[in-house]
Amino acid sequence: MSEINTFEAAQSGRPTGPLVRGYEVIIGFETHAQLSTASKIFSRASTAFGAEPNTQACAVDLALPGTLPVMNKGAVERAIKLGLALGSTIAPRSVFARKNYFYPDLPKGYQISQFEIPVVQGGSVSFFVGDEPKTVRLVRAHLEEDAGKSLHEDFVGQSGIDLNRAGTPLLEIVTEPDMRSTAEAVAYARELHKIVTWIGICDGNMQEGSFRCDANVSVRRPGDKLGTRREIKNLNSFKFMQQAIDYEIRWQIEEIEDGRAIQQATVLFDPDSGETRAMRTKEDAADYRYFPDPDLPPLAIAADWIERVRADMPELPRAMAERYVREHGLSDYDAAQLTQSPALAAYFQGAVAAGANAKLASNWITGEIARRLNQQDMAITEAPVTAPQLARLVARIGDGTISNSAARQVFDALWTGEGQDVDAVIEAKGLKQMSDSGALEKIIDQVLATNEKNIAEYRAGKDKAFNALVGQVMKASQGKANPAQVNALLKAKLG
Numbered sequence: 001m002s003e004i005n006t007f008e009a010a011q012s013g014r015p016t017g018p019l020v021r022g023y024e025v026i027i028g029f030e031t032h033a034q035l036s037t038a039s040k041i042f043s044r045a046s047t048a049f050g051a052e053p054n055t056q057a058c059a060v061d062l063a064l065p066g067t068l069p070v071m072n073k074g075a076v077e078r079a080i081k082l083g084l085a086l087g088s089t090i091a092p093r094s095v096f097a098r099k100n101y102f103y104p105d106l107p108k109g110y111q112i113s114q115f116e117i118p119v120v121q122g123g124s125v126s127f128f129v130g131d132e133p134k135t136v137r138l139v140r141a142h143l144e145e146d147a148g149k150s151l152h153e154d155f156v157g158q159s160g161i162d163l164n165r166a167g168t169p170l171l172e173i174v175t176e177p178d179m180r181s182t183a184e185a186v187a188y189a190r191e192l193h194k195i196v197t198w199i200g201i202c203d204g205n206m207q208e209g210s211f212r213c214d215a216n217v218s219v220r221r222p223g224d225k226l227g228t229r230r231e232i233k234n235l236n237s238f239k240f241m242q243q244a245i246d247y248e249i250r251w252q253i254e255e256i257e258d259g260r261a262i263q264q265a266t267v268l269f270d271p272d273s274g275e276t277r278a279m280r281t282k283e284d285a286a287d288y289r290y291f292p293d294p295d296l297p298p299l300a301i302a303a304d305w306i307e308r309v310r311a312d313m314p315e316l317p318r319a320m321a322e323r324y325v326r327e328h329g330l331s332d333y334d335a336a337q338l339t340q341s342p343a344l345a346a347y348f349q350g351a352v353a354a355g356a357n358a359k360l361a362s363n364w365i366t367g368e369i370a371r372r373l374n375q376q377d378m379a380i381t382e383a384p385v386t387a388p389q390l391a392r393l394v395a396r397i398g399d400g401t402i403s404n405s406a407a408r409q410v411f412d413a414l415w416t417g418e419g420q421d422v423d424a425v426i427e428a429k430g431l432k433q434m435s436d437s438g439a440l441e442k443i444i445d446q447v448l449a450t451n452e453k454n455i456a457e458y459r460a461g462k463d464k465a466f467n468a469l470v471g472q473v474m475k476a477s478q479g480k481a482n483p484a485q486v487n488a489l490l491k492a493k494l495g
Contacts, residue, residue: 018180018181020249020250022221025218025219025249026180026226027181027185027216028174029136029192029216031172031173031192033210034168034203035169035171036200037074037075037078041112041144041167042071042112043061045060053160054161055164061107062163075143075171079119079141080309083120086123086125088122089121089122090120090306091117091119091121093300094301095298096143097115097293098112098113098292099112099288100288103147104150104161105148105162106148107166111147113144118143119301120138120142122137124137125191125195126318128332134187138174140173140174141172141174143170145168146165147166148165149165150162175188182242185241189213189241194317194341195317196211198317199313206236206237213236213241214235215241215244216229217248219252227256228264230266230278231266232245243274248267251276263278265281266279314342317339317345321335321339329358334366337362344380348361351388351390354392356394364390368408369383385415400482403482413425413429433481440477444490447476448469451469454472466490
């Protein structure tokens with residue numbers, strides 16, 4: 001993580017988040033997003049996943065003598081897209097450096113990255129933790145190449161090297177240490193994942209390593225100087241991210257309370273044990289002996305190139321959410337939930353286009369539909385209830401044809417395939433609300449005739465007695481009475 005201005009927000013010593021056993025938690029992130037180019041960052045070799053080992057590594061990737069890197073224009077354009085999406089500064093001139101370290105799967109003995117002048121500088125990511133808005137500031141995002149992969153599973157007493165990933169284009173996105181809880185950290189990672197997939201620069205597949213997060217975690221007593229951080233490497237699922245950070249926080253607090261000092265280190269998370277374990281002592285920038293790469297000229301990005309990229313950008317989720325608030329009167333939180341993915345936003349817009357009340361459609365999508373999708377591990381594109389069907393259902397609630405409880409029965413029939421047409425399901429199940437005032441008055445008169453005690457209590461100022469009368473009317477009508485109409489008629493009769 002960059003040391004430049006990194007700890008500015010935390011220097012006051014005042015806690016800015018919930019304390020854990022009396023300690024303040026400070027978290028920063030470094031995320032590697034694999035860019036969605038067809039070829040590598042400095043060669044024409046394929047980036048396709050799943051090929052046989054070492055079948056997608058050309059002479060440049062292998063660092064054979066005499067080979068030279070050539071910049072992939074598509075990787076640069078994807079970096080520009082991210083900068084525009086996050087409100088960052090796009091550097092008109094940035095440079096590449098050699099990051100020197102030895103590892104068997106690093107053919108050149110160094111990694112081509114950016115150090116002093118990254119392509120994307122500053123910016124922020126805003127999101128919700130529950131219904132509370134949060135913003136995390138970014139330090140930078142820089143282009144670099146990935147290393148290869150060491151293989152251990154299929155070799156007894158030895159390891160193999162697969163260089164298919166060597167040279168794969170990455171964008172490393174570095175935050176300020178602005179997060180103060182595991183919940184904030186996971187919410188930030190989810191939001192960043194949403195953004196990079198929304199604008200199409202990364203497929204976001206965490207299992208295949210396309211979106212990998214490193215969490216820098218430290219703890220301190222409020223008012224103390226910043227604690228020593230440990231970096232949890234290669235968190236490839238949001239579930240493991242939460243478990244790893246929670247464990248690391250507990251471990252650091254216990255170490256401090258037992259009188260032991262925290263040593264700066266790189267650690268790995270073991271999902272089987274639920275624990276982190278030290279992999280190596282954490283290096284600082286000076287240990288990598290950065291120097292400008294003599295084979296790559298400075299990367300120049302003209303203003304007109306940035307504007308061409310901007311013109312091709314989709315509407316961003318934050319802008320779309322603001323439009324939903326402005327046009328449909330939704331809350332900021334609901335609008336943010338509806339813009340979690342382009343597919344979800346398209347579903348909502350499809351329902352509204354088909355005539356649905358926006359607020360009611362939002363409630364159903366973020367409520368019952370989201371619950372069932374999560375329960376059955378389905379995407380919104382797989383939802384059995386289509387957007388036009390939801391619009392029809394919402395319309396029948398709005399015009400008083402069915403009650404909310406009856407609507408849930410209709411929805412269940414649509415979801416399970418028992419029916420396809422909303423009106424046909426309502427008719428077949430006899431769910432239409434009773435709105436005939438004459439018939440309702442007869443039921444209300446019968447209920448009032450047998451509930452003198454509730455009437456007396458209501459007139460004595462007990463609101464619960466009125467609710468009891470409403471319940472009796474609904475029961476007598478087998479749930480078909482229009483609740484609003486029942487309330488109005490009852491109040492009129494009770495004076």
